[in-house]
Amino acid sequence: MRPLASRGQPKSSRLAQARAIQNKVILVSLLIVPFLLVFGMELIQRGNVQETWDWLTANPKLFAVNALLAFFVFLLIYCLIGSLFFAMGFSTLLLMLMSLISFFKQKLIGEPFFPWDIFLKKESMNIIPLVTSKEALVRLVLVFGISAGIFLLRIWLPRWPMKLWVRMTLGLMAVLALYSFGVRAPWAEKVMAQAGVNEIVWNQQQNYGENGISLAFTMNVKNSIVPKPSGYSELSIANMAEGLNELVGASKASVSNDKKPNVIFIMNEAFWDPTLLPGVKFNKDPLPTVHRLQKKTTSGYLLSPQFGGGTSNVEFEVLTGQSMSNLPAGSIPYQQYIRKPIPSLASYFKNQGYRSVAIHSYDGWFWNREEVYQYMGFDDFKSKEDFDNPEYRGAFISDDEVSRSIIDEVEANDNPTFIYAVTMENHGPYNDNRYGETDIKVEGNLTEEARNTLQTYAQGVYNADHSLKMLIDHFEKSDEPTVIVFYGDHLPMLGYDYDVYVQSGFVSTGRSDQWSLEEQKRIHSVPFVMWSNMDLPKEHVPILSNSFLNAYVLDRLQMEKPAAWAYNFELSRKVPGLLRGLVVDSGQVLYNSPPSSVASDVEKYRELQYDEMFGGQYLAKYLDSNGFTRSDEQPDGFDHVNIASEEEVDAAQ
Incomplete structure (x- = not known):
């Protein structure tokens, strides 16, 4: 039965009132839910409420940027599904699972969840036996339980859809915003700069810990594209080739x-x-x-x-x-x-x-x-x-x-x-x-x-x-x-x-x-x-x-060492150990990054690698001998090795 206060109201007035309530609920949800999502994601990562609270109060601007990203994800899902509480449930499930994966990956091998991990196929199933502990199961049950609870709200509450043109407009805006953060568009860079973002590429565990999982994950989208070294060109590789030919010549002599x-x-x-x-x-x-x-x-x-x-x-x-x-x-x-x-x-x-x-x-x-x-x-x-x-x-x-x-x-x-x-x-x-x-x-x-x-x-x-x-x-x-x-x-x-x-x-x-x-x-x-x-x-x-x-x-x-490997060998005499964030020189002295004495040599190594994997493969053009059998054709495939038994050989004969 309708409330007495509304019985005498015209239908158009009641519809306007319902729309106003709907719009308020949608607006409040879009504003509050992203902050709750980020808090939940960070709580999974940090393990307790106190550490999570300390991070967000010490970094309110970073918290806000993470919430902004969660807002655009929530908005996009809402525009695609068209139901507020279904969108809320899917957003919770998606972002919490992302945080859980990152949490367990860091615990197991010290690396967080990266954008390119999404493209792992059956390899990702290999981790399942590692996350069946009580701690893991409790977190999984909580995430799925909360998501299911939100989905069930749809039984008692309205669908609260948006008009089609509004969904299309806001959905496109959300896609463009997420894309802008991923590729570091100027306006997105400005937002991150004002928030005090400090990307720590060489230590991704620290990067995720300081900047928040949503922001660090998004910043890594651009890192999936290998940037061209600043000094890379055909001329720079041609100049290197001259010296590499001499190294190969010395290798041939022995x-x-x-x-x-x-x-x-x-x-x-x-x-x-x-x-x-x-x-x-x-x-x-x-x-x-x-x-x-x-x-x-x-x-x-x-x-x-x-x-x-x-x-x-x-x-x-x-x-x-x-x-x-x-x-x-x-x-x-x-x-x-x-x-x-x-x-x-x-x-x-x-x-x-x-x-x-x-x-x-x-x-x-x-x-x-x-x-x-x-x-x-x-x-x-x-x-x-x-x-x-x-x-x-x-x-x-x-x-x-x-x-x-x-x-x-x-x-x-x-x-x-x-x-x-x-x-x-x-x-x-x-x-x-x-x-x-x-x-x-x-x-x-x-x-x-x-x-x-x-x-x-x-x-x-x-x-x-x-x-x-x-x-x-x-x-x-x-x-x-x-x-x-x-x-x-x-x-x-x-x-x-x-x-x-x-x-x-x-x-x-x-x-x-x-x-x-x-x-x-x-x-x-x-x-x-x-x-x-x-x-x-x-x-x-x-x-x-x-x-x-x-x-x-x-x-x-x-x-004989091929030219690029001949260079590697000479470089290894100066810098035998070369990892991201850990460099070991010939005297066994440890550094965070290549010291100035070998920085240019390491950069040449990077240019040679870029040339082979992503560039114009200029090196092969300027070498007297490359030492490899090369083909630009797609491989035809190979038969798997199957060693025949003596009985099978005799039978074949």
Whole structure:
């Protein structure tokens, strides 16, 4: 029944009154909801109300800019859906899930949620086993519960739509506003400048923490486009080419005429030396083979651009000689940038008369490897699908199985073989008790959960070490010269917030943005060893970026280095360690950024990388020899490797 006060009112008056109420509710919602959304997003990130309140009261302008962005997202969804409370529910669900993803990603691998993470396909499902803890489930239930509650309001409250022309106008305005912030249009830059925005590109965890997740995420949209170096031009590359030709000439003079060796790179998943943890003891050496090789052969430490994940980025650096430090923070070249043939170790060895083969004991689609490996020039790719009745340990194919596959591939080829193998057995998480009773036992001042995690990881490392011994034992008896380069892609993720590392005293805090440069170096340094049945002199390498490893190995083998890698090798003598936010010079002195003495050399490196990946590829035009087999055509694809058994060969004959 209508209220008495309204019974005598004309219908037009009642409609006008209803519209006025509707407009007020819409206006109040559009003004208040964005601030509540930002508060909720930041609460998820910071973990408690007090820290969230301290941030927004200390940074009211930054809070307002984050709310402005949330407003445009809310407005756009409202204009698309046409229902106020449905739009409110979808906005809450979308932005809270975005904050949750960023929260868990930072806890696991120290990186927030980036715009390009949206384009991850099935790779993103790989994180699900890592976020099934009680803490994770509580947050997920709260987000979905609040969103569902807002959706249910629609049952009792009106739809409160807008007229079509208003929706189209405001929706277009919202799109243009979000686009302007993403590309940094002048007016958006002015707004951010007045708000005191300080973008911290080199430390994205700090960037998100200081500026707020909505604003930091939006600022990174522009960073998905790799900017052209200020000095880059065809003339600058032509000038560099003259000096690079001389480096290549010097490299040619030292090429050995001996029989070409098989070259095997093994990137072992999360391989690291847990005996480096202070205050932790093991009942037996988890790395007997590696520790023996460290005393007898060339060995050292590689500076990985990753921690806890992002294996493909390490592959990218090793195979191409390009550096992640020259690309936007958090980017994934395999997914974003490699859309055409690119020089790599595979194409280099192929040009030297080798057969280039990739082996990976996981799904071929992961990180887009099936496509990328073709662009890199591999002849064949053996992925999980191509292993015949493989041995598993836990959820993954064993490292021993990968070693057997490497041996089979080398034995099956008449030509010298280049193999790039990637293992999976010791992939995290490590709280699954995958081995049951372990050979390796851990003692130390650790919680029971941390001890179990470390024991599982250490057992995986022990198995990886054994798989390396299998290869060495085989090729020691072989009359084919063979070189094995064995290393890890990154340190393992041992619990939330670097739990095991903090408990053992390896780092001082679970906040990576508070680490010293020495701690950053420590958490990114993985061991590598080189073994050969040839007579190669021993050398100790204190630190070397993954992007310089290919040039270093070619130099050790006295093989001609392509021009760009010859430059990399010379640069590595001045700056052996080069990460975003961490630079190590030849004297092992640590810096936040390249010191002035080598800044111009590092900038040339950046120009050469830009030229190859995004520019005009001028370098190849001005070189006497490039050292690679190059093709501008799309790759035709390759058949997956399938080693035939003796019975199958006999049957075919």
